[in-house]
Amino acid sequence: MNMIQAINSAMDVCMERDAGVTVLGEDVGYFGGVFRATAGLQKKYGKTRVFDAPINECGIIGVAIGMAAYGLRPVPEIQFADYIYPGMDQLISEAARLRYRSAGEFTCPITVRSPFGGGIFGGQTHSQSPEGIFTHVSGLKTVIPSNPYDAKGLLIAAIEDPDPVLFFEPKRIYNGPFDGHYDRPVQPWSKHDSSEVPEGYYNVPLGQAAIVRGGEAVTILCYGTMVHVALGVVADTGVDAEVIDLRTLVPLDIDTIVASVEKTGRCVIVHEATRTSGFGAELSAQVQERCFHHLEAPIERVTGWDTPYPHSLEWAYFPGPVRLGEALKRVMKD
Structure with missing residues (x-):
């Protein structure tokens, strides 16, 4: 599997195991996501578990927080990490604090997936790396995989985690790694890239x-x-x-x-x-x-x-x- 396929497999595995796992975001349903990470999930699990959202990142994350407080495990996708800023108040003031402010009565098991970083000539609004902003916020976990095996295992662990997780996906290596020289084509996966990804369930602990x-x-x-x-x-x-x-x-x-x-x-x-x-x-x-x-x-x-x-x-x-x-x-x- 490449990283996109591994991420898709992780969501598929989690949705099959837990009826509370729900995917939402811009174009994640019928279209399968701009990078095809959610391809086929709506057809398999239906429109109530995989559904499209308006272009409103604050709304996407806010709805996901409400779903989590209700008992579901939502996996909202923010189409590019550059677009996550309108949802920051929801993440910082609500998601990160829900467990503490409710004295443990509520948790917020959401996993916010988002492609981040450059390497595809996406310009200023499709290439940013905002991970440092979120590592400053107590109550949020931040995960960044580097290969398909880890991407699947870490995403499964994130979805199963009882607290909010930011899952940033380096889109430069969605379809394969490279040798560090940005002026060269993407190279085939090599032995250190762990491209052998099991079909079924496993996790990589956070x-x-x-x-x-x-x-x-x-x-x-x-x-x-x-x-x-x-x-x-x-x-x-x-x-x-x-x-x-x-x-x-x-x-x-x-x-x-x-x-x-x-x-x-x-x-x-x-x-x-x-x-x-x-x-x-x-x-x-x-x-x-x-x-x-x-x-x-x-x-x-x-x-x-x-x-x-x-x-x-x-x-x-x-x-x-x-x-x-x-x-x-x-x-x-x-």
């Missing part, structure tokens, strides 16, 4: 990072599309790097991170979102607090630029092989 490449010289922390950038650069440079795919940002598997940095003594953080207040800043702080006496070089961050998303300069905006390679050279000098 809060567990994956060491996708072992190494002794430096730790690279990444997620989503950047996992493929990191693996491509390591293959090109020959640096003995340990590459950690975080998989979930909240909850964060800090134990795996600390164990790796204590072993390597060096840390490079890679993410596609802008640098200032990006999730890399939180990672850097946590590594410094816990691993200060083991660090042999300053922590490096390789990120998107602090600019509005530059459509015409998309490849220059992304953290690519050149910038990541330079960061690895800097940390290895010390």
Whole structure:
């Protein structure tokens, strides 16, 4: 399966197991979603469990919260992560706080799916990476897969979770990975991409990072599309790097991170979102607090630029092989 097929399979499995799982969003029904992630689900489960919504993200998320409080497990799709901002008040003021403000009487088991990030020349309003905004909000969980196997297992775990989850899907790798060079065509799935996806039920627990490449010289922390950038650069440079795919940002598997940095003594953080207040800043702080006496070089961050998303300069905006390679050279000098 590619990632789209794996995500579709996850929803299919959950809907078959639990009649309360319901899918809603723009064009998710008859059309099957703009990226075809919900294709065939309405035909199989009917229009009361898979239904189209107006172009109203606040309404989509608000309705999903009400459905969750009623006892259902809604999976709303926001067509692009760039469009999630009108629904932020619902997510932050209602979904994230419902369990606490009701003293546990109500929960909010919603899983908000949304394609995020660039790589398809989608322009400023179809390419943003807003994950750092939501990791700041207590009560929300944030999940970002990097391969089909994890995408299915993490999505099933998110749907089964009793609390609200933001499930961001890196659309650059929906149909396959690449070697980190944005100017090359998408490459076939390779052995580290876990493309063998079981048809039936399984889950990947939230809060567990994956060491996708072992190494002794430096730790690279990444997620989503950047996992493929990191693996491509390591293959090109020959640096003995340990590459950690975080998989979930909240909850964060800090134990795996600390164990790796204590072993390597060096840390490079890679993410596609802008640098200032990006999730890399939180990672850097946590590594410094816990691993200060083991660090042999300053922590490096390789990120998107602090600019509005530059459509015409998309490849220059992304953290690519050149910038990541330079960061690895800097940390290895010390």
